[in-house]
Amino acid sequence: MSVAVANAGRTDAEARDLFCFVLRLGDLSLVLGQRLGEWVGHSPALEEDLGLANIALDMIGQARLLLSYAGEIEGRGRAEDDIAFLREHGEYLNPILVEMPNGDFGQTIVRQVLIDAFQLEMFERMAASADQRLAAIAAKSVKEVRYHLRYSSGWLLRLGDGTAESHARVQSALENLWSYTVELFAEDDLDKAMADRGVAPRLSEVQAAWSQRIGEILAEATLDRPKDRPHSWHGKRGQHSEHLGYILTEMQHLQRTYPGARW
Amino acid sequence: MYTQALDVQGADAATLDEGVLERRFLERVDAEEKIEPKDWMPARYRNTLIRQISQHAHSEIVGMLPEGNWITRAPTLKRKAILIAKVQDEGGHGAYLYSAAETLGVSRDQLIDQLLSGKAKYSSIFNYPTPTWADVGAIGWLVDGAAIMNQIPLCRCSYGPYARAMVRVCREESFHQRQGYDLMMHLAQGTPAQKRMAQEALNRWWWPALMMFGPSDANSTHSGESQRWKIKRFSNDELRQKFVDFTVPQARFLDLAIPDPLLRWDDIKQQHEFGPIDWSEFDQVLKGNGPCNAERIAARRNAHAAGGWVREAASAYAEKQRRRAATLAA
Numbered sequence: 001m002s003v004a005v006a007n008a009g010r011t012d013a014e015a016r017d018l019f020c021f022v023l024r025l026g027d028l029s030l031v032l033g034q035r036l037g038e039w040v041g042h043s044p045a046l047e048e049d050l051g052l053a054n055i056a057l058d059m060i061g062q063a064r065l066l067l068s069y070a071g072e073i074e075g076r077g078r079a080e081d082d083i084a085f086l087r088e089h090g091e092y093l094n095p096i097l098v099e100m101p102n103g104d105f106g107q108t109i110v111r112q113v114l115i116d117a118f119q120l121e122m123f124e125r126m127a128a129s130a131d132q133r134l135a136a137i138a139a140k141s142v143k144e145v146r147y148h149l150r151y152s153s154g155w156l157l158r159l160g161d162g163t164a165e166s167h168a169r170v171q172s173a174l175e176n177l178w179s180y181t182v183e184l185f186a187e188d189d190l191d192k193a194m195a196d197r198g199v200a201p202r203l204s205e206v207q208a209a210w211s212q213r214i215g216e217i218l219a220e221a222t223l224d225r226p227k228d229r230p231h232s233w234h235g236k237r238g239q240h241s242e243h244l245g246y247i248l249t250e251m252q253h254l255q256r257t258y259p260g261a262r263w
Numbered sequence: 264m265y266t267q268a269l270d271v272q273g274a275d276a277a278t279l280d281e282g283v284l285e286r287r288f289l290e291r292v293d294a295e296e297k298i299e300p301k302d303w304m305p306a307r308y309r310n311t312l313i314r315q316i317s318q319h320a321h322s323e324i325v326g327m328l329p330e331g332n333w334i335t336r337a338p339t340l341k342r343k344a345i346l347i348a349k350v351q352d353e354g355g356h357g358a359y360l361y362s363a364a365e366t367l368g369v370s371r372d373q374l375i376d377q378l379l380s381g382k383a384k385y386s387s388i389f390n391y392p393t394p395t396w397a398d399v400g401a402i403g404w405l406v407d408g409a410a411i412m413n414q415i416p417l418c419r420c421s422y423g424p425y426a427r428a429m430v431r432v433c434r435e436e437s438f439h440q441r442q443g444y445d446l447m448m449h450l451a452q453g454t455p456a457q458k459r460m461a462q463e464a465l466n467r468w469w470w471p472a473l474m475m476f477g478p479s480d481a482n483s484t485h486s487g488e489s490q491r492w493k494i495k496r497f498s499n500d501e502l503r504q505k506f507v508d509f510t511v512p513q514a515r516f517l518d519l520a521i522p523d524p525l526l527r528w529d530d531i532k533q534q535h536e537f538g539p540i541d542w543s544e545f546d547q548v549l550k551g552n553g554p555c556n557a558e559r560i561a562a563r564r565n566a567h568a569a570g571g572w573v574r575e576a577a578s579a580y581a582e583k584q585r586r587r588a589a590t591l592a593a
Contacts, residue, residue, distance in 0.1 A: 053347050054351065
């Protein structure tokens, strides 16, 4: 699809909004895929190597679809790899939660449950997006995400309701990561505009569904829901933790070292 | 340990002595019938298979490390996806090879303990490092290429579960080999720096790849019986020659130089002649003195140790679930 067709009927401001919104979704998948890729070969059991690799693969697949689309919306000829590998730190719009280190397997699972549930609520609703391309990507991705949540919540049950040690570990991971969920639902002008245009669901609606689902999973896993605390530093606005720099250094290494090379 | 062997001894062993059983076994092997887990088999056949299949499984698992090393640094999203899928396939191969070994009456836990304790071997090739992106391509092209040469005959191996596992493994390996070659082609046709990277990787992997076929026939300890039992169909040297003949034209197509000044085409034999292999290097790597032996096994041990609490939790949870189900049923 040409840029002109893709952007038919869209003002420049609308195209810019959509571009940023698609980057938020795509960068989430990209950075989480990158993090999960670190596990491959080092998991607690062979099946977990396969499971985490599988999720990583889906995440990279989502990132490719979304970042390609972002490039088309932008209309400056950037392809998925230009966008994935050649932006600066502040131009990545993923939530901070996905850049948090893997930690132990428990922390990875907690992060995964929180994000899987978020993606599930987003993609289920976005399958009916007014933006047909996003609707198609969401419809494809939601099938993957359902499986991811089954995997991650299955593990959270085992770890939360397993041994005293495993319980303590995942409870502590939950406390550490909980405040980074705030930004997922902190609606800003862009989120509002996307909801007004029927591109994306209202975040308040997503939050209510997410909160209920997470509440049920935590209860079954015998874990305490941490207290909500304000957290105003938002990756989706380009404000990141110190971790993203290292992720990008590693990820961008070859593209930066050999500019213009084809791989 | 070999519980299945004990189970099936009852009917036959009561009336037949070992000599008769072994003769029947060999007749079946000669007739190209598959030996299945419940069939009588000589203890040496069983042990050979356990050793070979578990070494193969361990090789897949350790083999995830050198390439997994590049997942986070893959240069494009497509290459990253291909690499993740490939490393995942290797884990999958490990999983079904362990299952094939389990049909011989040994558990995966026992086999993994043997790997971690250093008792069991895995392919020495994975004790070489992957310093550049081109090494990922070289592994796919050469290491998977050599593995296919070794493994295609195993699809006709006399032991049914191993043969069937190998059919799937080979299909995926040949896909990996093509992906590795494609990666090398992009480098070889890329910038001078990329081409240099590809050449250097070929230099690093060529001789270790030739060593993957094992010692020359004169020095191979396990070959005779394995061939008699149709576990092994071709000799190490035959397979190595096939690999060289197959790979040299591929290197030429890439305009990369095979690092062997003695390599030449022998018009009479209609095959390539190549220089002597440095078996002292092979022996050193086999003895644990290769560039990455310590690191590879440490990575496996660390993953296993760090995952101990996770596996314990999974068992504890499963036990709780069993108790809850029993309480509900009561």
